[in-house]
Amino acid sequence: MLNGERKISRPLRWAMVGGGRTGQVGYKHRTGALRDNTAFELVAGAFDIDFERGRDFGVNIGVLKDRLYxxxxxxxxxxxxxxDGIEVVSIATPNxxxxxxxxxxxxxxxHVICEKxxxxxxxxxxFVKELAEEKEKIVGVTYGFSGHQLLLQMRAMIEQGKIGDVRVVDLQYTHGFNAADEGDKSNSAQKWRVDPKVAGPSFVLGDLSTHTYYMSQLILPHMKVKKLLCDRQSFVGSRAPLEDNAHVIMxxxxxxVGTMWTSSINAGCMxxxxxxxxxxxxxLEWWDSKPNELRYEIQGEPAQTLVRAMPYLDENCQADERLGALHAEGLSESWANIYLKFAMAVDAKERGDEETLRHLVYPDIDAGxxxxxxxxxxxxxxxxxxVWVDFE
Known part of the structure; x- marks a missing residue:
């Protein structure tokens, strides 16, 4: 169980690029990094393309004025x-x-922690992987949902043969907040996500389902995709060629076999x-709306609900426990778990501790x-x- 005691010798001097007052994800980064005040210390920032607004924001969250850039x-x-310069930077800017x-x-x-x-x-x-290896630095990716403990329980149970041979992987990340196009032009945090020059070659595939895809890899580390077929749509036509809905078969x-449904036009979905x-x-089935419960269904037996923090869970799952049974954990704890592991990875890298790095489960450059x-x-x-394509 985690209780805030230090896992590394001292907090890492940390900065952020982006993540200021108008950003959607900056607060998640800060709550994750600073939840264990023994892991990171926020000492500098370039929070905003508007310097005055970014400086005002930085002062208001406690960063010294002369270390705002x-x-x-x-x-x-x-x-x-x-x-006393920074050692680690988080990148919370558009793609x-x-x-x-x-x-x-x-x-x-x-060392770098970057958005997905x-x-x-x-x-x-x-290129970045090779550069990080050359510089002997860590690159982490903020797949923020992947710190939920029961994902490690799923991983352990599958490794222990509790469900037998894996046959089907059914994945979904959907919501309905872009069912209409109101925010595409007026919402600063949304409009760049539907601009190919800024977002890249996809919208919901990159913005949403990369989270779930990484979580499936965390759960099933020894299974690799051989080929896939993707059908994507732009139901709000102005978003084309970027998709707001997609189905993938793997x-x-x-x-x-596996499937992924990802969508931001699943109206009413929460x-x-x-x-x-x-x-x-x-x-095994897990929903992020009920992250403290894991459904375990054995053929021919009553279904079981495994609950976070209970002593029957695997020790690797229990190691990330923070609040104890009866007290619900959520996304803030998930972010805190991955940020603590980023800190442990940086510390291990600086000490040349490759053994710790080999056994630390966190979203690294390979996951990105x-x-x-x-x-x-x-x-x-x-x-x-x-069409079907070989996974290259």
Whole structure:
């Protein structure tokens, strides 16, 4: 169980690019990073393209005025001159900026935590992976839902053979908040997401389903997609060529089949993510609207609901427990779990502790690269008429 005691020798000096007053995700990053005040200390920021607004925001959240900067280039240069300069930076900016900021951060000797989808292309992701290896730095990706503990319970039960051979992987991440086009032009946090120049080659595939795809990889680390078929639509026509709805069928290397439905036009939906893994003996199902419960259904027996924090759960699941039984945990705790693991990864990398890095389960550069690869293959399939493509 986590109780706030330090996992590393001291908090890491941390900064943010983006994530200011008008951003959607900045607060999630800060609540995650600062939940364990032994992991990160927010000491600097370039929070906004509007410097005055960003500086006012930074002062209001407690950052010293002389460590608030107009842009990331200035911040990296000025912080490098300080003995107490930043060590880690989080990138919470629109997709089109991720590659250049991440590259600049690594070249400045910083560890990086970046929003998803990581980049536009696998070539960019591979370049950054090699640069991170050269600089001996960590690159983490904020798949913020992946810190929910019961995902590790699913992983453990499948590894232990509790459901038999995996046959079906049924994934969903949908909502209805873009069922109409009102926000596409007026909402600053939405309008760039439907602009291919800023969002990249996809909308909901990259913005939503990369979360769920990574979670499926976390649960099923030894299963790989061999080929897939993607059919995507722009039901709000002005979003074309970017999709607001897509269905993906996947074939895995062990013979299992998978599906992903991702959508932002699922009117009225408030459940968002659903993961069901069907085996030869039993099935497991988890919803992010009920993250403290895991459904375990053995063929021929009454269904069971496994509850977070109970002693019958696997030790790897229990290790991320924070509040105890009867007290619900949610997205803030999930973000806190992945940020704590980012801190532990950075600390291990700095100490040359490769053993810890091998066993630490968190969304790293490989997870980010795989997400980019998955989106690329989905787009390639859809744009060629919803055809089967080998997973490249």
């Amino acid at each position: 107009p842009d990331y280039e200035t911040m990296f240069a000025e912080e490098a001159r300080r003995e 089109a900026t991720h590659f250049e900021i991440c590259k600049a951060a690594l070249e400045a000797g910083l 989808p990581l980049f536009f292309t696998t070539e960019e992701a591979q 074939h895995y290397d062990n013979g299992a 459940d968002a993510q659903r993961i069901r893994i069907v085996g030869s003996k039993a099935s 690269l795989e997400g980019v690869r998955w989106v690329e293959n989905c787009v390639r399939s859809a744009d060629n008429g919803a």
